[in-house]
Amino acid sequence: MFPDFTTTPEDLRRAAARTAALLRTVPEPGAPVPGLAWTIGETAAHLVVELQHYAGFAGGELDARTVLDVLPTGPGVTPGELNAAANAHLLAGFPERDPKVLADLLESAAADFGAAAGRRRPDEPVLTTNGLHMTVPVMAATLLGEQVVHGLDIARARRTPWPVDRRDALLIVEGVLAMAPEYVDRKRAAGMHIAYELRFRGGPGYRFAVDDGTAVVTPAGARADCRITADPAAFVLMGYGRVGQWGQVLRGRIVAGGRKPWLASAFGSLLTPV
Template sequence: METAVYSARWLAVRRAVGAVGDRFADLLLAVPPHAMATADWTVADTAAHVVAISESYAAMLDPAGPAPPISALHDMMGDVTVDTVADLNEVGLRDLAERDPRALADRLRADIAAMLRATDGTDPGRPIDWLGGSRVPAAGVLAHLVNEMQIHGRDIARATGARWEVSAADAALFFELFLLGVTRYGYGRLLDWDRLERRGRIAVEFRSRHTEPAVMVLTDGLVTVEKPGPNVDVKLHFDPVALNLVLFGRLSRTRAALTGRIMVWGRRPWLLPAFLRKVRLPS
């Protein structure tokens, strides 16, 4: 990504994490905490999950600050894969006992304020150690938290009838700053699995109105990022909100395609499912 574009995205993600954090905190105070936000989590559980993440990120982004608040969570982080994130989440929920919505909202706001202070004037590309031995640019850590609040805010709103909106520009930050960032910096063990790796190359070009064009390439099980070029198998045009919902299992690929929010074409579009089996996120 060009320096000027990256600088603009850095300003955007700093604004977004504060604004979305405020809206998420306000949402927690406006809905019943014991309502089921998902099949397994109440609104209060969902809020605690988000706060477990925000507290961890505040510690990651400020190495000189206080120790990580949930030691058991951080002991597990190095061995996590996409397929075992659920185990990490359960530890976070078990060890963060707070379920009062106002206390959780206050903690979230405080964590975000701490993150913004710790990264004020910092290099947005500063590498941060993340899950599974991966590394993420500082801007990507903020973008990941924005997406967590967007996804779980939607869960809470759908379950309680509250209003929740996600802007495409904010949603796009997850793809550009986090997903491409962790792929470029090194995703460690995150995509490890016990299957045989598909041999060969699959190149998928991603385009949207809110992102710079980028190509993700799966070659013999290894994922890399390239600039757009002629040797592309699949072209994918996406609405960033829809793409994030698909990646996190909130929207089916079929529905996203039928509504035109994700469009796929190219010389070998049938390779996309094989690509997405490897390039996957927790749902």
């Protein structure tokens, strides 16, 4: 982890307050969200129920195994697939869809997460519904990503701007990369030995090394085959599937370099969906 950019519950509370303010402007919860199978009300409900559960996991009042035990499991099930199944399961049991009610619940859940996080050591692992153990800073970064990305989804449905703050993007990147080794596509990466250096404008650099189906993320420094320099917001939105890769390349927001720059185009395919 990189202390200068470690996500805090306060970052999450601020982001949740921003999302809540947007939700209070929504006149029709049944309006569809572009690119998703959810309505605005369902997207907001997902944000609330997920944050409530993560607060419960962090505080010890809830055990992620009660959700994981009813989900499909087995060899080859990825954390992203578990997460998607958990989202559907939790959303089905949470009927509230009124955006104004959800806005209040979202801010309350963010405060609850902050209180629960304060009772955990920063390095203490907590089981979550993607089947992975996360520390509180990684949980906060993951939830921050949900607020930023789904906030963008709702803003697009409302046809209103939703700029992504550089610092938020850097915090989300930190959380994503902390979990990235668990999301490596083992079959696709089998037999590969590639090291990427990831540089983020205005932030730190990382080294993402793939070794025969496994991966390790460390600070940048050691030799790499391919260097990717990225605007952090563009990297986040591309990673979450909200913008296309080549559009960001053409705009200069994603730039490849190093000894083997062509390897940049394969980077995203080495990871399974979040």
